[in-house]
Amino acid sequence: VFFAVVFIFPRCQCPTHSHTYSQGNTSMAVSNIRYGAGVTKEVGMDLQNMGAKNVCLMTDKNLSKLPPVQVAMDSLVKNGIPFTVYDNVRVEPTDASFMEAIEFAQKGAFDAYVAVGGGSTMDTCKAANLYASSPHSDFLDYVSAPIGKGKPVSVPLKPLIAVPTTSGTGSETTGVAIFDYEPLKVKIGITSRAIKPTLGLIDPLHTLHMPAQVVANSGFDVLCHALESYTTLPYHLRSPCPSNPITRPAYQGSNPISDIWAIHALRIVAKYLKRAVRNPDDLEARSHMHLASAFAGIGFGNAGVHLCHGMSYPISGLVKTYKAKDYNVDHPLVSPHFISPQPHGLSVVLTSPAVFTFTAQMFPERHLETAEILGADTRTARIQDAGLVLADTLRKFLFDLDVDDGLAAVGYSKADIPALVKGTLPQERVTKLAPRPQSEEDLAALFEASMKLY
Amino acid sequence: VFFAVVFIFPRCQCPTHSHTYSQGNTSMAVSNIRYGAGVTKEVGMDLQNMGAKNVCLMTDKNLSKLPPVQVAMDSLVKNGIPFTVYDNVRVEPTDASFMEAIEFAQKGAFDAYVAVGGGSTMDTCKAANLYASSPHSDFLDYVSAPIGKGKPVSVPLKPLIAVPTTSGTGSETTGVAIFDYEPLKVKIGITSRAIKPTLGLIDPLHTLHMPAQVVANSGFDVLCHALESYTTLPYHLRSPCPSNPITRPAYQGSNPISDIWAIHALRIVAKYLKRAVRNPDDLEARSHMHLASAFAGIGFGNAGVHLCHGMSYPISGLVKTYKAKDYNVDHPLVSPHFISPQPHGLSVVLTSPAVFTFTAQMFPERHLETAEILGADTRTARIQDAGLVLADTLRKFLFDLDVDDGLAAVGYSKADIPALVKGTLPQERVTKLAPRPQSEEDLAALFEASMKLY
Numbered sequence: 001v002f003f004a005v006v007f008i009f010p011r012c013q014c015p016t017h018s019h020t021y022s023q024g025n026t027s028m029a030v031s032n033i034r035y036g037a038g039v040t041k042e043v044g045m046d047l048q049n050m051g052a053k054n055v056c057l058m059t060d061k062n063l064s065k066l067p068p069v070q071v072a073m074d075s076l077v078k079n080g081i082p083f084t085v086y087d088n089v090r091v092e093p094t095d096a097s098f099m100e101a102i103e104f105a106q107k108g109a110f111d112a113y114v115a116v117g118g119g120s121t122m123d124t125c126k127a128a129n130l131y132a133s134s135p136h137s138d139f140l141d142y143v144s145a146p147i148g149k150g151k152p153v154s155v156p157l158k159p160l161i162a163v164p165t166t167s168g169t170g171s172e173t174t175g176v177a178i179f180d181y182e183p184l185k186v187k188i189g190i191t192s193r194a195i196k197p198t199l200g201l202i203d204p205l206h207t208l209h210m211p212a213q214v215v216a217n218s219g220f221d222v223l224c225h226a227l228e229s230y231t232t233l234p235y236h237l238r239s240p241c242p243s244n245p246i247t248r249p250a251y252q253g254s255n256p257i258s259d260i261w262a263i264h265a266l267r268i269v270a271k272y273l274k275r276a277v278r279n280p281d282d283l284e285a286r287s288h289m290h291l292a293s294a295f296a297g298i299g300f301g302n303a304g305v306h307l308c309h310g311m312s313y314p315i316s317g318l319v320k321t322y323k324a325k326d327y328n329v330d331h332p333l334v335s336p337h338f339i340s341p342q343p344h345g346l347s348v349v350l351t352s353p354a355v356f357t358f359t360a361q362m363f364p365e366r367h368l369e370t371a372e373i374l375g376a377d378t379r380t381a382r383i384q385d386a387g388l389v390l391a392d393t394l395r396k397f398l399f400d401l402d403v404d405d406g407l408a409a410v411g412y413s414k415a416d417i418p419a420l421v422k423g424t425l426p427q428e429r430v431t432k433l434a435p436r437p438q439s440e441e442d443l444a445a446l447f448e449a450s451m452k453l454y
Numbered sequence: 455v456f457f458a459v460v461f462i463f464p465r466c467q468c469p470t471h472s473h474t475y476s477q478g479n480t481s482m483a484v485s486n487i488r489y490g491a492g493v494t495k496e497v498g499m500d501l502q503n504m505g506a507k508n509v510c511l512m513t514d515k516n517l518s519k520l521p522p523v524q525v526a527m528d529s530l531v532k533n534g535i536p537f538t539v540y541d542n543v544r545v546e547p548t549d550a551s552f553m554e555a556i557e558f559a560q561k562g563a564f565d566a567y568v569a570v571g572g573g574s575t576m577d578t579c580k581a582a583n584l585y586a587s588s589p590h591s592d593f594l595d596y597v598s599a600p601i602g603k604g605k606p607v608s609v610p611l612k613p614l615i616a617v618p619t620t621s622g623t624g625s626e627t628t629g630v631a632i633f634d635y636e637p638l639k640v641k642i643g644i645t646s647r648a649i650k651p652t653l654g655l656i657d658p659l660h661t662l663h664m665p666a667q668v669v670a671n672s673g674f675d676v677l678c679h680a681l682e683s684y685t686t687l688p689y690h691l692r693s694p695c696p697s698n699p700i701t702r703p704a705y706q707g708s709n710p711i712s713d714i715w716a717i718h719a720l721r722i723v724a725k726y727l728k729r730a731v732r733n734p735d736d737l738e739a740r741s742h743m744h745l746a747s748a749f750a751g752i753g754f755g756n757a758g759v760h761l762c763h764g765m766s767y768p769i770s771g772l773v774k775t776y777k778a779k780d781y782n783v784d785h786p787l788v789s790p791h792f793i794s795p796q797p798h799g800l801s802v803v804l805t806s807p808a809v810f811t812f813t814a815q816m817f818p819e820r821h822l823e824t825a826e827i828l829g830a831d832t833r834t835a836r837i838q839d840a841g842l843v844l845a846d847t848l849r850k851f852l853f854d855l856d857v858d859d860g861l862a863a864v865g866y867s868k869a870d871i872p873a874l875v876k877g878t879l880p881q882e883r884v885t886k887l888a889p890r891p892q893s894e895e896d897l898a899a900l901f902e903a904s905m906k907l908y
Contacts, residue, residue: 034699035710036690042699049700236490245488245496246503256489256745260718291710 033173033200033294037287040071040163040203043114044079050159052112055083056105058125059116060091068165068206069116076114084108086128089121092316093179095139098127102139105132113160115197118218119169119344122162123177126195130177133157142190144429147181152246153194162197165206167276167289168218168345170225170297172200175250180317186426187313191250196301202294204287212277216401217345219273219289222265222296223397224308224348229300230254230262231359231366232433251304251433261299263373268292270374277401306434307355311446312347314423315407318416342410349398350407353391354449358442360387362435395453406452417447487627487654487748491741494525494617494657497568498533504613506566509537510559512579513570514545522619522660523570530568538562540582543575546770548634549593552581556593559586567614569651572672573623573798576616577631580649584631587611596644598883601635606700607648616651619660621730621743622672622799624679624751626654629704634771640880641767645704650755656748658741666731667797670855673727673743674803676719676750677851678762681806683754684708684716685813685820686887705758705887715753717827722746724828731855760888761809765900766801768877769861772870796864803852804861807845808903812896814841816889849907860906871901 064087090097105128115125140148162172175196178189235253275285360367364386371390518541544551559582569579594602616626629650632643689707729739814821818840825844826832
């Protein structure tokens with residue numbers, strides 16, 4: 001069976017509420033996207049159609065000299081759109097780098113934004129648009145709880161057109177903006193449908209120059225977006241249960257709508273990721289991965305992610321320190337568009353065999369189904385082995401793509417586990433969406449099981 | 455192979471343009487939808503969140519006393535939203551009935567709309583919102599060419615929340631409003647992304663009281679939306695090729711995004727339609743069909759439909775006259791919410807075996823793939839038989855559901871064919887999206903082959 005949507009007419013499972021159906025619904029909030037080789041050339045026309053007269057084009061220093069930005073700027077010039085470039089986006093943004101972009105946006109009083117880059121650029125642009133549109137807000141007002149206040153956004157934002165140049169983040173379709181909150185040394189985010197880009201321009205031409213490792217690592221992000229969103233707690237089992245639609249989170253748990261996107265993105269990853277990594281000229285494969293990134297973004301942007309992402313943040317954060325020491329790489333990174341010392345996608349995927357072994361107790365059918373899509377022969381698999389089957393399939397997939405052999409291979413040892421667990425705890429925003437609750441011991445065991453993969 | 459997306463890096467095939475890639479992109483414009491039993495109860499909160507203070511609730515006379523409307527009104531009252539009911543929607547609307555609703559909307563100066571009903575109500579509400587927001591336009595300005603002027607919509611519209619009560623039209627997700635244009639006796643439409651509802655509330659509770667025949671006939675509409683949109687001319691083969699995104703039609707041909715929705719809706723139809731028809735208490739099946747209707751709507755709303763729909767309009771139009779004579783049923787119909795003398799879905803599906811036999815010359819793989827989803831064993835099928843395989847599969851599917859044995863069974867004879875062909879010609883808006891061009895002789899042969907199905 002290809003597809004099983006089983007949660008219909010759910011009753012609210014929230015222990016603190018007696019109402020029925022309060023949680024028994026699910027929303028889809030999807031950005032408009034446009035796909036095609038060369039669509040970036042149309043951005044000027046889109047802005048003209050929107051009546052924009054004072055546009056902010058955000059990017060990072062390295063990209064600002066490369067074709068994706070040049071093509072966008074040419075289109076703005078050709079269509080007579082006045083614009084200002086902000087190219088000071090920090091790759092792996094921080095609260096400080098967000099603030100700087102916000103200040104720039106506030107002073108500029110822009111009527112539209114264009115973000116050309118990877119997740120860092122799109123996320124920074126979302127934050128700049130949000131706070132410039134809400135000048136009396138404190139920075140923490142819209143940051144997710146418990147660190148921020150998680151206030152719902154009720155101010156109208158300006159149009160934002162996102163042009164992704166990597167195939168992983170899916171940020172062009174989501175209402176999420178992630179950054180390092182330096183006072184507490186944790187990755188956190190702003191999550192609201194209101195910051196979703198107005199339009200995503202999915203232009204496969206931008207994928208042509210990505211080195212193999214970037215394609216692989218961003219592809220792993222797509223893989224985990226799909227697997228995690230498909231196995232999150234179903235929407236009607238999540239609590240609390242806000243009665244007003246406006247206060248429901250964007251990350252609402254798996255649902256019949258996000259499932260479609262997750263599964264479809266996973267099929268593309270299964271079919272095209274290896275080809276896209278191995279052959280930079282395989283335009284067909286790279287184009288599909290560029291679309292898969294957006295598709296998985298629509299999926300997880302409406303369902304959420306869970307443990308692989310929650311545990312990845314301390315993995316990136318701590319390794320970043322290690323590597324910075326080892327390789328004497330200071331910020332800004334060398335060629336941040338393409339190379340990052342501990343790529344997000346790698347941090348995410350290294351724990352995936354352990355995570356899905358752990359989560360498969362819940363919804364084992366979904367775990368088997370995804371294993372089959374990734375190439376496993378599941379005809380004779382026992383349902384109680386679903387987690388192991390998926391984990392083995394993932395290990396083989398990662399081995400074929402020459403991925404480092406677990407956390408040990410990227411510089412961790414057992415001694416780091418307490419710090420990794422501690423770094424995961426503030427990620428409750430996503431870890432609470434895992435299909436099984438996790439104790440600190442569970443998290444420690446997951447990190448330990450991820451030290452070595454093969 | 456489950457899924458084949460093959461059109462990547464297309465070059466424009468338009469013979470009159472020399473540019474490259476002008477057509478090589480595809481957009482997705484999707485309404486937000488919210489799904490769940492009881493979501494209609496939230497409409498008042500949604501309107502409050504939007505700041506609405508003067509709402510128009512549109513429905514038809516029969517529905518106005520039934521639970522879907524009552525639940526919506528209760529929610530408006532409970533949330534203190536002032537509203538006016540317009541319950542004079544005509545089932546199978548006409549230019550005159552649209553005009554009446556438009557006039558009502560203009561006088562009311564509403565700041566938001568709620569449409570509770572089937573396609574007729576949602577379409578009427580879209581038209582009312584559009585023309586009330588554009589008071590200096592002539593009615594034909596926004597009507598599709600060649601009958602109307604097909605002008606792009608550049609005025610801002612008011613929010614419209616659509617609450618479908620049938621599982622077929624998908625109108626809650628599309629930018630389409632269809633009506634009978636009485637001066638020329640043809641079905642035509644307004645098609646623009648701008649009239650797409652702001653939010654669709656997909657509430658399965660509204661499907662509980664549908665009689666079997668209504669479930670079947672609206673399900674056939676879903677079936678044909680999925681099959682037709684999956685087999686329309688691919689987006690990069692369509693012409694003309696407008697260079698500005700705003701002038702590109704909503705019906706843009708099949709594309710990697712609409713394909714996902716079409717195939718998924720088809721899988722639901724294959725799995726649940728028979729159950730939904732046979733057992734009114736099968737809430738799971740009826741819920742899935744209610745979602746499938748929206749999913750297929752997103753698919754065809756972005757890709758288009760072709761011959762089954764194009765040929766259905768004269769079928770409904772002429773039979774309507776026959777039946778009105780035979781049964782002495784005058785407008786307004788008896789219980790138009792549930793019973794229509796020649797349901798749209800039936801008119802659409804009766805020609806489907808003939809149509810897909812004809813179209814399978816192009817994209818035979820897609821025809822075989824859909825046959826397999828509908829239950830055919832295609833392992834040994836020859837690709838050149840794709841059309842016949844799909845046609846046989848459809849015949850069996852329709853026979854199982856006790857569908858009338860072709861156009862002859864609903865009152866047509868060979869003598870009617872010239873009139874049916876003549877009635878199809880103005881439907882160029884959709885017929886031009888068929889994967890093969892059709893001569894008048896082709897259309898006549900398709901009608902003739904549809905006289906008897908089994």
